[in-house]
Amino acid sequence: MPELRLERVGKFYKGMPAVVEIEYVFQKGIYGLLGANGAGKTTLLRMISGLLRPDSGRILCNHQEISRMGGEYRRMLGYLPQEFGYYPNFTLWRYMRYLAELKAVPPELAEERIEELLEHTGLKEVKKERMKDLSGGMIRRAGIAQSLLNHPDILILDEPTAGLDPRERIRFRNFIRSLGRERIVILSSHIVSDIEYLTDEILLMKSGRLAAGGSLKQICETVRGKIWEILADAEAAERLNQEFVVSSMKNLDDGRVCVRIVSEQKPAEHAVWAEPELEDVFLYQMMC
Ligand SMILES: Nc1ncnc2c1ncn2[C@@H]1O[C@H](COP(=O)(O)OP(=O)(O)OP(=O)(O)O)[C@@H](O)[C@H]1O
Numbered sequence: 001m002p003e004l005r006l007e008r009v010g011k012f013y014k015g016m017p018a019v020v021e022i023e024y025v026f027q028k029g030i031y032g033l034l035g036a037n038g039a040g041k042t043t044l045l046r047m048i049s050g051l052l053r054p055d056s057g058r059i060l061c062n063h064q065e066i067s068r069m070g071g072e073y074r075r076m077l078g079y080l081p082q083e084f085g086y087y088p089n090f091t092l093w094r095y096m097r098y099l100a101e102l103k104a105v106p107p108e109l110a111e112e113r114i115e116e117l118l119e120h121t122g123l124k125e126v127k128k129e130r131m132k133d134l135s136g137g138m139i140r141r142a143g144i145a146q147s148l149l150n151h152p153d154i155l156i157l158d159e160p161t162a163g164l165d166p167r168e169r170i171r172f173r174n175f176i177r178s179l180g181r182e183r184i185v186i187l188s189s190h191i192v193s194d195i196e197y198l199t200d201e202i203l204l205m206k207s208g209r210l211a212a213g214g215s216l217k218q219i220c221e222t223v224r225g226k227i228w229e230i231l232a233d234a235e236a237a238e239r240l241n242q243e244f245v246v247s248s249m250k251n252l253d254d255g256r257v258c259v260r261i262v263s264e265q266k267p268a269e270h271a272v273w274a275e276p277e278l279e280d281v282f283l284y285q286m287m288c
């Protein structure tokens with residue numbers, strides 16, 4: 001099984017830092033990059049995929065720099081870009097055949113592999129449709145199917161669940177989970193619940209930096225004591241919402257509101273500590 005090691009990896013665009021000195025070690029399992037728009041997720045994933053050279057630091061696969069591994073690294077890798085091109089008039093089947101050829105999948109194995117992947121991604125019924133006639137969610141799934149053609153040891157998925165409807169997302173989560181049993185999967189998402197459910201470890205990115213990294217439990221521990229709940233009437237709840245960083249407001253049956261607040265200090269006399277969740281950590285890192 002491969003090990004991927006990031007050593008102080010950084011990238012600048014026109015002098016502006018997009019990724020700043022990221023250090024992390026990936027082994028078998030699913031890793032989730034969580035961060036706001038522009039946090040540097042895609043830039044980091046492109047560097048890990050070998051498409052973009054870091055301006056500083058190194059990326060090592062089994063102690064070898066990936067930039068020196070060439071085809072050997074590419075053969076280990078599957079990549080779903082955030083946005084990817086395809087020939088709109090190709091049928092899905094032809095698209096998969098074409099990519100299998102590009103990835104040098106032996107022709108005698110390609111058809112069986114494509115059938116298997118279309119089955120797993122729920123696309124078998126539409127294999128004769130043209131790419132331009134598929135829904136956004138189906139295109140996303142086709143993108144994941146192609147990333148798996150070469151049985152990659154390292155799978156990079158940039159926003160794999162973007163554009164999927166809730167039913168597709170849930171079915172798909174289970175498929176992605178199964179992929180992490182035998183390889184390194186690194187995925188990015190804005191969707192906190194996807195990251196929460198899918199990943200073994202979370203890398204929370206803020207302005208290009210790694211703000212927090214570790215298991216869900218470890219990450220949540222970083223904000224313990226900073227998450228509060230207050231029962232308030234509607235008017236007081238609105239005041240709290242304006243004054244503090246509020247992660248949720250739940251209307252109770254008795255007309256009161258349970259306000260969940262992320263704050264270093266106790267926000268009110270009758271506030272009580274609450275068990276931290278990933279959404280709270282995300283808000284804390286983004287706002288506090
Ligand atoms: N090709 C580029 N040229 C110049 N700046 C870029 C380029 N690509 C990204 N950036 C900048 O680098 C920073 C990180 O962008 P990146 O796309 O990696 O973020 P992201 O976390 O993937 O965002 P999103 O959630 O919107 O996909 C942003 O400030 C972005 O504007």
Ligand SMILES: [Mg+2]
Nearest residue numbers: 041042043082
């Ligand atoms: Mg991105």
